[in-house]
Structures are given as C-alpha cells and as structure tokens.
Amino acid sequence: MAIIEFDTGDAGLVAEEAGTGARTFVLLHGIGMGRTIYGDLIEQLGDAHTIAIDLPGYGAAPEPGRTPTIEQRADIVATFLRTRERVGAEMVLVGHSMG
Numbered sequence: 001m002a003i004i005e006f007d008t009g010d011a012g013l014v015a016e017e018a019g020t021g022a023r024t025f026v027l028l029h030g031i032g033m034g035r036t037i038y039g040d041l042i043e044q045l046g047d048a049h050t051i052a053i054d055l056p057g058y059g060a061a062p063e064p065g066r067t068p069t070i071e072q073r074a075d076i077v078a079t080f081l082r083t084r085e086r087v088g089a090e091m092v093l094v095g096h097s098m099g
Contacts, residue, residue, distance in 0.1 A: 003060075006080045011056035013076060021048040023090040026081065030097025034059025037096065049086055052078060062077035 001018040003098055016035055027038040035052035036059065042050050054061040055073055060063065081087050 006076075006083070007062075008079060009064075010077055011068050011072070011076055012062050013056055013080060014054040014060040015080065016040065016052045017050070017084075019045070019047050021046075021051040023092060024049045024051060024084075024087050025092050025094060026050075026077075026087070027052040028077065028093065028095040029042075029053070029055065029058065030095075032058075033096070034061075041094075051081075051084065051087070053080075 001016060003084075004015045004017060006013050006015065014035070025045060027035065027050060029035060029037050029052075036063045037049075038052045042052065056062070056064045056068055056076065081085065082092075
C-alpha cells in the first residue's frame with residue numbers, strides 16, 4: 001500500500017494505492033466521507049489494483065482555499081490519474097453519491 005499526496009496548486013487530494021492486478025479500480029467517496037469508506041470493498045477485491053481517493057477537503061486531503069465544483073473535482077481526479085503509470089483502458093471507476 002502506498003499513500004500518495006497530489007496537489008494541483010488550487011486543491012489537492014490524497015490517494016491510497018494497493019494491489020498488483022491488471023485491472024485498476026478507482027474509488028471515489030461521496031460527500032462527508034473519505035477513502036476509508038471503501039476498506040471492505042478493497043478487501044473483497046483481493047489483489048486487484050485499487051486507488052482509493054480522498055477528494056479535496058475530505059479524509060486526509062487538505063482543505064482547499066475555495067470549494068471546488070463537481071467539474072473541478074473531476075478535473076483534479078483526471079489530472080491525478082494521468083500521472084499514474086498503471087492506469088489505462090482496464091480502469092473501472094466506482095463512485096458513491098457525488099463521488
């Protein structure tokens with residue numbers, strides 16, 4: 001498991017990456033939650049490659065100066081995912097509520 005801190009300058013997120021499977025599961029929490037909501041799911045996925053994300057201002061992610069819109073949050077996540085070497089066509093996005 002690796003903890004990754006990612007900052008765009010306007011807002012940042014924290015991600016927990018684990019597993020070595022071919023398919024990547026990106027886990028996005030809902031409002032008022034954090035990446036830990038997916039602990040049981042990560043266990044059930046076994047050795048699958050997972051990236052559980054704390055969106056800006058939630059969980060361990062720092063509070064941004066201004067609250068990002070849903071579109072801005074999506075851009076931050078997309079920018080982060082482009083930095084990850086193992087994320088590609090075999091990616092599955094899992095969101096909860098507004099995640």
